[in-house]
Amino acid sequence: MDILSATLLNLSLLGYVVGAAAGLLFLRHEKSANLFTFGGASLAALFGVIACTVPLATGTAATNQSIELFQSLIPYVQFTVRLDPLGAFFGLIVSLLGLALSLYSLGYARGFYGRKSVGVLGAFFNLLLLATTLVFLADNAFFFLIAWEIMALTAYCLVSFEHEQEETRNAGVLFFVMSHIGTGCLILGFLLLFRASGSYGFDTFHVLGDKMPSGQRNAAFLLFLVGFGVKAGIVPLHIWLPAAHPVAPSNVSALMSGVLIKTGIYGMARVFFDFLGTPPNWWGVTVLTIGTISAVLGVLYALMEHDLKRLLAYHSIENIGIILMGFGAALMFLHTGHPLLASMALIAGLYHTINHAVFKALLFLGAGAVLHATHTRNMEEMGGLAKRMRWTAFFFLVGAVAISALPPLNGFVSEWLTYQSLLQGFGTTPSLIRLMFPLSAAMLALTGALAAACFVKAFGITFLAQPRSEHARHAHEASFTMLLGQALLTTACVFLGLFPTVFLKLLDPVTQQLTGLKLSAQLSLANGLVLAGVDSQGGTVSTLGLTLMAVCLLPVPFGLWLFCARKSKTRIGPTWACGQPGLTPQMEYTATGFSKPIRMIFKALFRPRRDVQRDYDFSPYFARTIRFESHVEEVFQTRIYRPLNRLVLRLSRRMRALQAGSLQAYLIYIFVTLLLLLLFAL
Amino acid sequence: MNLDLLALVLQTALLLLLAPLVSGCIKNWKAKLQNRRGPRIWQVYADVLKFLRKDMVISEHASWVFSFAPYVVFITSLLVGLMVPMLTSQAPLSLFGGALAVIGLLALGRFFLALAGLDPGSAFGGMGSSREMTLSAIAEPAMMLSIFTVAITAGSTDLSQIVQATQGPAWRLLNPTHALAFAALFIVLLAETGRIPVDNPATHLELTMIHEAMLLEYSGRYLAFMEWGASIKQLVLMTLLVNVFFSFGIASELTSAALGVSLLLYGLKLLALSAAVVLVETTNAKLRLFRVPDLLSAAFVLATLALLSTFLFQ
Structure with missing residues (x-):
């Protein structure tokens, strides 16, 4: 690893540790705690951004060796990290978001002064960033699981931060339980891999799947799919997500929706493309189906929400679905032996991963600013905020356009890549399975259009028209650092939207690592102005070109204005209220x-x-x-989880008979178990 | 390069000038079929000019989004028009985006239109926005699937490539794939342009209106941009339909003779499609709002059948 990135990476990790320690040190000094924890986190994240970008940009990431953070005393366990391309890419996401969120938090945490301990919030915030970074960089399954657990536990503490409300406590417990079901599956999965390789090092897992018996390989696939799927929030394992994300403080919600669920995506990318070898067809079909269902159901349930943060949480499910559509298509192409298309589909998924991280965090920060100003998450009590919170409204609008996959912003670009992969996938196989590609593309279109509807609602009801409550009437603009964090993410949205071919260069090492191909040169035409599919006949798009062209067309309406309407005047008047004396907020939709x-x-x-x-x-x-x-209640709640819950409770009631509290009985259990084990060993 | 620029300017001018004429023709013919005299076919031009000159009243509750939306709607319609081949088989902006960008840009215009409907805070605007976004969401899969079917047979999502492919020998209208995809897209066209079984373009102040409800608070030049933008969008979608499915006669090189033939045929094709729209509008009643999804899912089924037939017949 080159010296610069290694040093910066160490500094970054150290920065989070120091930030966490500072939080605990300044428990009683809110202002210092705020400054040191979030200030420290911003610095650490800034180092992280550079440390991860440099190896991706220079292409040195592929040769990076693992480094041991500290000596381990336990066999098989090594605390090693490696800044390989895939890890560096996700490290870039967490650091970029960490930077924007820490800046935002400097202002946001002031809302907790005198109410809650800012030191604790800051300490856990730093720990969560640290653990997530380590998850992406860990080079050993044991270390990975340890980081994974620290991440889950700190996230639990952050979700339950405002534990005075019952809703928050329930959500925290739900998150905790679901998260550990996932971890259980992961442990089993890694044990299967360990059996085949005899080591826990990730380097020994590389294309291990081809050497495993197919039963074990499929079992490992399913275990990892469930294990990482819980974290990513795929349907039907998503139920914790709309419960836990909204109740956390908004900077944490942004971190969870932006980065935490991406650890599931990271895990799937790592395991499916790096470890498990050439996939059988049904893997890809499964992932594509799950992705499509998650996307459509996620957005449909989002539409039913009028809690701004829950709405955003459901959209995370939708976007995870879109990412998995790319991954599923990539798996199918790998099966049929089309590495070029597989790389494009993988790029589509990864591009959407960073896009979703950026715009979802941006939207959550906007929601946080609104929450801060109006003290409610209920959209029905908002309205008229575009005039009171101009900048927040603007940033939220950019995020809304981006997440609705509208040109020229970043959501459009990654969905365009997904569409292209799906379309070109139609020719890869003669079997009926290929009908899945256009049909899931149609579902993606439905998802996109419904997302647009949902964000017309989210932006329109929250920010436009008249305020619907006193709180909204007296809303005020967010503080400077809060706006700064949002501005940073807005810039990232615009950059990722307008300059996809520049960004795709960073993905070259990643696809080289996972599929052996570099695509950025093939995907860019006309000096990077135009983005093309792998088959340049297949279609091209240029968001930058369209934007420039739109600017060139602006003289048409303005010319008409000057030419025809120069003398016309503009008056401000009331909205027509069907002849009623005045328009009240009750008349609004x-x-x-x-x-x-x-x-x-x-x-x-x-x-x-x-x-x-x-x-x-x-x-x-x-x-x-x-x-x-x-x-509206989710069908999964009523049909799956509630019956399951009842079943578990009934079983536990039966089991209670075993635990009668008598010591003698327990001794007998132990004895019998020991006997059985001895017999088993014979 | 100069020729390309010329083509760009020409197509922009054509879009701007032809769009009101098509709307005017449809209005006039519809009136004739209903035994009314109806407005002259030039009336739409006069309306747009009149709106441009008038003073504007802007709602006191509206924010900057309200003033921004007309420009977005107008410019996106024009941009989309530049990506669709009209007289020549190579669209001026085809490098900048194909079918997917067309759908995306139309959605962008609609997004801001719907926001502008909510902005003044009147109940009508919100109602229009809600319905517009719902129906367009239901129409989107059918549109995407039928465009995909066409793109699969042509091997590209680039509209110029599609049109060039359809000029080849392999393309026949009676091919079930194309016929079914055309039927699906025709229904989508009716929905997207707010035509009668879905929305009634001739009505104001009726609880059934969708598109007009969102424009209710607009006046003056913003209204002109909105109306003009809507008619350009209609022209573009009609062009898409006629040029993709009836691509004969489109000029493949920039000679005046080829362009003349192309213009003539293009005009005839547009008139024929307008006549079809008029016939549908006069012979059908407007559907109840919650029956419209049935119509649109019929379009989706047609598109799926088109897709299946590529599988069966090739």
């Missing part, structure tokens, strides 16, 4: 009303329940008071 058509069209899925109570004197048409309640 609500978030629930906005999504009503979709709720009706997909009512077979949503099974909406509504409760209307009317009080009236003489005729039901002239009600005195109306109480309306509408409720």
